[in-house]
Amino acid sequence: MDGGRWPLAGLIFYLLALGLAREQEDNQKVQFEAAFQGQCGHGSPCEQLCYELHDGMYECDCNEGFILREDGYSCYEMNSTVSPPSLEDLKLDIIYQKDAVMDAVESSFPNASGAARGYDSNEIPQIDANSSALTAEKIIFTTVGPRLEQKLTSDGSNVLRVTLPISTARPCPLDCGPGGGCRSDAEGLPSKCLCPLGRGGDSCEKVMEIQSPRFTGYSWLAFSALRGAYKHVQLSLELRPEAYDGIFFLTGERDDMAGDFMALLLHQGFVEFRFDCGSGIGVVRSDETVLLNQWNHVSLYRHRWDAWLQLNNGKHIQGRSKGLFSRITFREPLFIGGPGNTTGLDEKLPVTKGLKGCIRHLEVNDHVYKFALEPSGESIKGYGIEECTADRCSRVPCQHGGKCLTSETSAVCLCPLGFSGDLCEIRVDLQVPSFNGSSHLRYRGLAESALTWLDLEITFKPTTPDGLVIYNGHRMDGTGDFMGLYLNDGFVEFAYDLGTGAAVIRSNDRVELSEWHEVRLSRTGRLAILTVDNQLPVEVVAPGAFTQLSLPQNLYLGGVPNFGVVSPQVRVRSAFVGCIQKVQINGRTVAILAEALGGANVDNCPHPCVARPCGEDGECVPEMDYFTCRCKPGYRDHLCSRGPPSFHGVDSYYHLGDSTTVEAISSDPLDVNVRFKVSYSSGLLLWASTGSGFVSLGLEDGALALKFSSRDNEEQICVVHNSTTVHDGLWHRIKAVRDGSTGLLIVDNGPAITRQSIKIRSSRRPFPQPEADGLYLGGMPRKLLNVATDYKSGIKGCVADLVINADYHLQVINQKGVRHNVGECEL
Structure with missing residues (x-):
């Protein structure tokens, strides 16, 4: 195109240096952007493309494969050997x-x-x-x-x-390996290694591949400089911020922010997009703040001077940069999560630190970036990057208000009271709470009620040797007065502080795991006495002169949400694992579940109370492995309903043959828990067909006998309990267990009896009559009794409740089944 045809009077040619070369040489080259006054058309100098701008201006551009020359109007081919690019x-x-x-x-x-x-x-x-x-x-x-x-x-x-200059920063006290540095404790934080991308661990000793990066505020990732984005950028990303300030996207022309740049950042919780095309900064700011510790979606669209921004599903916010120039030159790397090596931030941006949080998706101009280090990913450099464990929660959709917690390897749901399961999807009728190490129950604190004295009784069954059982403190940071009961290496310990130093008291012996234990703590003033089961009491006196204990914070049972609230004088940092069935404080029994203000991850302990044996009108009160029923006002009898069935000995029985009952009694091992009272020394209490065999419970000359057939049905095994009198007209409870060829009997919380005799069975076998299938309680039909058993009659007495395998409760009062000569028990 002939430049002589340009009308000089009508042309204003603006030359603006967009960036200075990094080397300060005399022959440095300068990049230009040109804008002309007028309109595109016959008189324009543009060699290939022409775009009309605002304010009566226009600029030139080139087709794909060509680059605009420094004169602002002519083009040269990118693969040409003529006029190569500058250094x-x-x-x-x-x-x-x-x-x-x-x-x-x-x-x-x-x-x-x-x-x-x-x-x-x-x-x-x-x-x-x-x-x-x-x-x-x-x-x-x-x-x-x-x-x-x-x-x-x-x-x-x-x-x-x-x-490079030598660093004047405090030397790192940690060995962070090749390429690693460390964050000093200048901000009061402990020193921590910041590892190069692809490494992790306390000393950068682990090889790791980043899928979803987490940034610490000192971290960054670098990608190659943006290509083909000088006029148009369309961006989409997801971030999970942990703080309200931080740079998470930065790129531009120079590493000192002196030229063009484009930045996305958080400032006081708002998302800001700042960009400069060479003649002034444009700012677009979201209307709403980000959601901390949740995933947020940011969309950005920029075309020349104009940009719009959207946070989550909010309003599209528009903005415009200043001046005539509309292109951004990208020579620096694209930094994600932090500013990288960029300096001069104070003059252009309101924040200078990087993002604290996670980014899991980044898409620029239809290209989705892979965060891992080359060659498996696209990052070419990175620093202080961790794997975002919070991203695992996106694959764990906790239900019913459950909260997702993460560790280095997994994510789990923290379920609210009344729900359990991997996703909190199971509704639980809580009866006897169990704790799994991530559980707790929260109550109002003891406040001033424990000032001078404290009497504490707890019945629990631990399954691990360490764990916090109960805790109440004075301050949320763990300082000041406190009291805590916990297990430490199997020993029961009680620690407390009245304000002048902590005292710790420890049991003489370890407690057995998976067994119920009763612990009593009595404190008066500075003196505390601890008693565990039948062990000898131990005592301790707190130091100092103070004698009162003030506990205004919440009381926690089974664990705490955060061990930061627990005094460092408590010598365990893990929660209790096991079951707790009784808590009594200063003579008052705590309704463990009804009085709880909140809690998490509490499930049911395997216990007869889970089957609700006391019906809707009664409360099941656990007593170790057994229970008693406490009736509501207006109801009589321990079952809180009509009286339990009574049996008369001859042709008096209760038969259940439904599929649910048959399945329950056919299990191996089989656990039967029955409550009864009789006045005669002999009679069949229970008989069950177990598929190829049988199980029976009865009295023989005053002794309780458990009989069952072996797997091959060739032998009959008998366990006899004769150390406790049960035919005294009083209520007794029996626990009978058949496990393979082994039997066990426990009566009224007494010792377990496993003595047994074995005999070859006679020709009499479990009979083929269909009516014999299922469960008989209190006796059997006379014609079946003589064929299947050695008993002459059923019992003369009452059966109050029956629980099979700890979770299947047969409500013998209202259960559907065949009743024959069954009356109502007189109390």
């Missing part, structure tokens, strides 16, 4: 890291067209001062620390070198 253009593929030392090894390109190809992140294309030949430099990074500033210098040869 500054060729350096745009270099990734600079502060505190990095680079050594160069020279190699040659076959021809100058190599300057137009994409370079490896470790190659620096260069032009010799006396030749147009191109060379490439191989870079080796040696990291010293995370925050040193780099400078580019030239030694007069054709080798580009980077020299």
Whole structure:
């Protein structure tokens, strides 16, 4: 195009330097953006494309594969050997890291067209001062620390070198391995290694591949400089912030923020997009703040001067940059999660730290980035990156208000009271609470009620030797007065502080795991006495002169939400695992579930009360492995309903043959728990067909007998309990267990009897009559009794309740079944 045809009076040609070369040489090259006054048309100087701007201006552009020359209107082909790009253009593929030392090894390109190809992140294309030949430099990074500033210098040869100042920061006390640095304790935090991308662990000793990065505020990831984005950028990302301030997307023309740039950041909780096309900063700010510790979606669209921003599903906020120029030159790396090596942030951005939180999706101009280190991912450098464990919660959709908690390897749901299961999907009728190590129940604190004296009784069954059973403190930071009962290596310990120093009292012996234990603690003033089961009491006196205990904070049972509230004088940092069935404080029994203000991850302990044996009108009160029923006002009898069935000995029985009952009694092991009273020394109490065999309970000359057939049905096994009188007209409870060829009998919480005799069975076997299947209680039909058993009659007495395998309760009062000669028990 003939430049002589341009009307000089009608043309204003603006030349603006968009960036200075990093090397301060006399022959430095300058990049320009040109805007012309007027309109596109016959008189425009544009060689290929022309775009009309605002304010009566227009600018030139080039087709794909061409680059605009410095005159602002002509174009040259990218793969042409004529007019190759300047040294500054060729350096745009270099990734600079502060505190990095680079050594160069020279190699040659076959021809100058190599300057137009994409370079490896470790190659620096260069032009010799006396030749147009191109060379490439191989870079080796040696990291010293995370925050040193780099400078580019030239030694007069054709080798580009980077020299770095020595850090004046406090030396790291940790060995963080090659490429690692550390965050000092300048902010009152303990020193911590910040590892290079691809490494992790306390000393950067682990090899790890990042899928969803978590940033600490000192971290960053670097990708290659944006391509084809100088006019148009469409961006989508998801972030989970843990703080309201931080840079999470930054790129531009120079590493000192002196040229064009584009940044996304959090400022006081709002998302801000700041960009400069060369003549002034534009700012777009969200209307709403981000949601902390939750995933937020950010969408951004920028075209030339104009931009709009959307946070989550909120309003589209629009903005515009200043000045005439509409292009952004991208030469620096794209930094994610932090500012990387960029300096000069104070002058352009309201925050200078990086993001604290996670990013799990990043898409720019339809390209979805992979966060892992090359070659498995696209990151070319990174620092202080952790794997975002919170992202695991996206795959664990906790229900019914459950909260997701993460560890290094997994994510679990913390379920509210009344729900359990991996996703809190199971509704639980809580009766006797069990704790799994992540559980707790919360109550009002003891406040002033324990000032002078404290009487505490707890019945629990632990399954691990360590764990906090009960705790109440004075302050949320664990300081001040407190009292705590816990297990430490199997010993029961009680610790307390009245304000002048802690005292710890410890049981004489370890407690047995998976067994019920009764613990009593009595404290008066400074003196405390601890008694565990039948062990000898132990006592301790608290130091100092104070005698009162003030506990205004919440009381916790089975664990705490955060051990930061627990005094460091408590010598365990784990929660209780096991069951707790009784808590009594200062003579008052605590309704463990009814009085709880809240809790998490509490399930049911295997216990007869879970089957609700006392009906809807009574309360099941656990007593170790057994229970008693407490009736509501207006109801009589322990079952809180009509009286339990009574049996008369001859042809008097209760038969259940439904499939649920048959399935329950056919299990192996089989656990039968029955409550009864009789006045005669002989009679069949219970008989059950178990498929190929049988189980029976009865009295023989005053002794309780458990009989059952072996697996091959060739032997009959009998366990006799004759150390307790049960035919005295009083209520008794029996626990009978058949486990393979072993039997066990327990009467009224007494010792377990396993003595047994074995005999070869006679020709009488479990009979084939269909009516014999199922469960008989109190006796059997006369014609079956003589065939199947050695008993002459059933019992003369009452049966109040029956629980099979701890969870299947037969409500013998209202249960559907065949009743024959069954009356109502007189109390």
